[in-house]
Amino acid sequence: MANPQPTLPVRIARAEQIAADIHRFELRPALAAALPAWTAGSHIGVWSPNGSVRKYSLCNDPAETDRYVIAVKRDPAGRGGSVDLVDNTRPGGMVSITPPHNAFDLAAKAQSFIFIAGGIGITPIMSMMRALNADGRRYKLYYLTRSREHTAFADELDGEDFRGKVMLHHDNGDPHMSCDLWPVLEKPSASHVYCCGPRGMLEAVRDMTGHWSPGNIHFESFIDAGHAAQPTDTPFTVKLARSGIRIEVAPGESILDAMRAHGHDAPSSCESGTCGTCRTTLLEGAADHRDLVLMDDEKDTHIMICVSRARSAEIAIDR
Numbered sequence: 001m002a003n004p005q006p007t008l009p010v011r012i013a014r015a016e017q018i019a020a021d022i023h024r025f026e027l028r029p030a031l032a033a034a035l036p037a038w039t040a041g042s043h044i045g046v047w048s049p050n051g052s053v054r055k056y057s058l059c060n061d062p063a064e065t066d067r068y069v070i071a072v073k074r075d076p077a078g079r080g081g082s083v084d085l086v087d088n089t090r091p092g093g094m095v096s097i098t099p100p101h102n103a104f105d106l107a108a109k110a111q112s113f114i115f116i117a118g119g120i121g122i123t124p125i126m127s128m129m130r131a132l133n134a135d136g137r138r139y140k141l142y143y144l145t146r147s148r149e150h151t152a153f154a155d156e157l158d159g160e161d162f163r164g165k166v167m168l169h170h171d172n173g174d175p176h177m178s179c180d181l182w183p184v185l186e187k188p189s190a191s192h193v194y195c196c197g198p199r200g201m202l203e204a205v206r207d208m209t210g211h212w213s214p215g216n217i218h219f220e221s222f223i224d225a226g227h228a229a230q231p232t233d234t235p236f237t238v239k240l241a242r243s244g245i246r247i248e249v250a251p252g253e254s255i256l257d258a259m260r261a262h263g264h265d266a267p268s269s270c271e272s273g274t275c276g277t278c279r280t281t282l283l284e285g286a287a288d289h290r291d292l293v294l295m296d297d298e299k300d301t302h303i304m305i306c307v308s309r310a311r312s313a314e315i316a317i318d319r
């Protein structure tokens with residue numbers, strides 16, 4: 001999150017483990033004021049004690065103004081923010097957050113929804129289902145996890161509020177037992193599909209929904225440039241064609257972050273390659289596409305500068 005953003009102090013009112021490696025945090029206002037309003041699908045940025053900031057979806061009911069609830073997967077293989085937040089904070093302690101931002105909002109006019117969640121990807125969808133329970137629109141959740149023990153909100157999803165609206169599938173870590181979503185997605189409909197989970201699941205759903213109207217398919221990923229970094233990544237140069245300025249982009253850094261570090265901003269929202277806001281015309285060079293937005297026939301002429309990189313030593317973009 002490279003943008004300077006306003007921060008808000010909140011108190012950790014409650015923290016508890018709700019599944020294997022998944023911890024739920026209830027955050028309350030530090031000052032005697034209500035929290036900023038939000039809509040289903042929103043996320044906040046949370047600073048952990050070591051100064052890392054990570055995005056977490058709000059998973060409570062958007063109608064609640066006195067608390068934000070997040071669920072954090074403690075990921076020892078990650079960049080350290082989630083482990084620090086889980087291990088080094090306690091109820092009663094304070095953390096700083098960014099106000100809610102929504103890059104995964106519910107289609108206002110849609111009447112039915114298909115939710116596909118993998119692992120910790122359930123979090124934004126919990127808030128969406130709570131909102132839909134309140135306004136009466138139809139939905140079905142397909143929630144894919146390794147086992148019951150790895151399933152956040154398992155008991156709640158078994159409860160009355162979600163009866164008949166949820167299908168849980170556990171693969172026990174065996175790829176041969178993965179859920180076949182083709183029967184769900186084979187026939188396009190007026191439903192809107194919302195998918196949040198690991199990269200492989202998002203790509204599988206994207207491939208299975210190529211015959212749907214693109215506007216009906218929505219993805220959320222918290223894979224930012226740092227998460228998407230690969231050991232083979234090398235530096236490259238991005239030329240901003242409108243000014244002729246050349247900027248070096250380091251491994252683990254996004255084009256967008258490198259531009260910002262040099263005083264050039266561009267519109268963005270999800271910063272994970274899923275919303276389409278940072279779509280930029282590619283004028284020269286070859287892109288290494290890491291987004292879930294561009295269609296194959298757009299990939300020679302466009303690039304998502306929040307996650308994608310270059311395959312050539314230099315690319316030129318229309319900025």
Ligand code: FES
Pocket residue numbers: 267268269270271272273274275276277278279291293304305306307
């Ligand atoms: S900001 Fe959403 S795709 Fe880049």
